Amino acid sequence: MSEFKLIPEYSDLSPKQFHEEIVPQQKPIVMRGFAASWPVVEAARKSSRDFVKYLNRFYNGSKATVLLGHPNINGNFFYNNDCTDLNYIQGDERLDLYLGRLLELAQKDVYPAVSVQSISPENILPGLAEENVTDFFTETLPRLWIGNQTVVSAHFDSSDNVACAIAGRRRFVLFPPDQTGNLYPGSLNFTPAGVPVSMVDLHNPDFDRYPRFQSALDSAFAVELEPGDAVFIPMLWWHHVDALEKVNALMNYWWNGAFAKNPVSPKPIDALNMALLSMQDLSPIQRSAWREVFDHYLFKKNVDPNSYIPEQCQYAIGKITPEAERKLKDDIIQRLQA
Structure with missing residues (x-):
């Protein structure tokens, strides 16, 4: 010890x-x-x-x-x-x-x-x-x-x-x-x-x-x-x-x-798995480019997108409503089932 x-x-x-x-x-x-x-x-x-x-x-x-x-x-x-x-x-x-x-x-x-x-x-x-x-x-x-x-x-x-x-x-x-x-x-x-x-x-x-x-x-x-x-x-x-x-x-x-x-709600590790699935064929340069997008919307590295996007358009980047959350989940489900 x-x-x-x-x-x-x-x-x-x-x-x-x-x-x-x-x-x-x-x-x-x-x-x-x-x-x-x-x-x-x-x-x-x-x-x-x-x-x-x-x-x-x-x-x-x-x-x-x-x-x-x-x-x-x-x-x-x-x-x-x-x-x-x-x-x-x-x-x-x-x-x-x-x-x-x-x-x-x-x-x-x-x-x-x-x-x-x-x-x-x-x-x-x-x-x-x-x-x-x-x-x-x-x-x-x-x-x-x-x-x-x-x-x-x-x-x-x-x-x-x-x-x-x-x-x-x-x-x-x-x-x-x-x-x-x-x-x-x-x-x-x-x-x-x-x-x-x-x-x-x-x-x-x-x-x-x-x-x-x-x-x-x-x-x-x-x-x-x-x-x-x-x-x-x-x-x-x-x-x-x-x-x-x-x-x-x-x-x-x-x-x-x-x-x-919520045991059945999306978890960060699910997002990581999805990212791996969707980006596995991208080059290192392309992945780095996507890192910039993640930094902006998720980590709000430089400018907070909530500061300039109207509230009615923010969806997941703002305080998400139950209706918006349901729509995003449904969209993901449809893409996965396609």
Whole structure:
């Protein structure tokens, strides 16, 4: 941990300070004791068995998707050796059976990697979120992650994220967005994390193959969370996550971004895929020319187009109306179906 930069820490931050002062800066912070008083955290601090017993109080019998990896992957859910497939399998299982199996595996010296990821408590553990609340997010529903000593390679989220350890310890290594190229991101469309992941093994980097990764390490931040601690990860900040205990759980909140807006609405990564499809046959000079157009309309680099285009003609570059949004979507759908 000592080779990485430290993330600023707070222990008495108010929701108002967080949303009005911290979030707009888009820099990570740590919130110690963020959920220290939650009953789920208190149960986990007693024992892993108490933690599982507490969760089962809310269980409604629904199944969850379980990831399972052979012991030889060392907990790292990733690609197989030749990147033709993933190195784990997944299937649906009753959550109570999974949690019982998790406790059994915790007693073994050699064990597979297991995880349930991004489940909605309201669908599987109704009442859990209501009994473990925070004033920071009164309208945002949390997601729940439960597993053993697993590794998630550096990836980004399309929304701002507050991730709170509720059982076991977790180590986060964060990289700012300007390090994207130095992280050697993998495929946009075939990925173990739903978004591109770094192809570099953080714990054993191959600098001959990935020489620019050293620059990413020089810009990295790190923190280790105890149960009840949380870290704010701004959107597009890359984060590598190590779950350090044989029973680990995390609750997180995504908001003000692509995930929080609407699961079926267009996302920035969709725009990137569309751009790749539509511009793949263009020359480098032509792509650079299109960059100028993107800079003008999207990033408003020099002159804000809203300053001279009449409001009734602005559509997507202004405050888009529901009717205009529907028309733009319909136009895109027609083009894709043509």
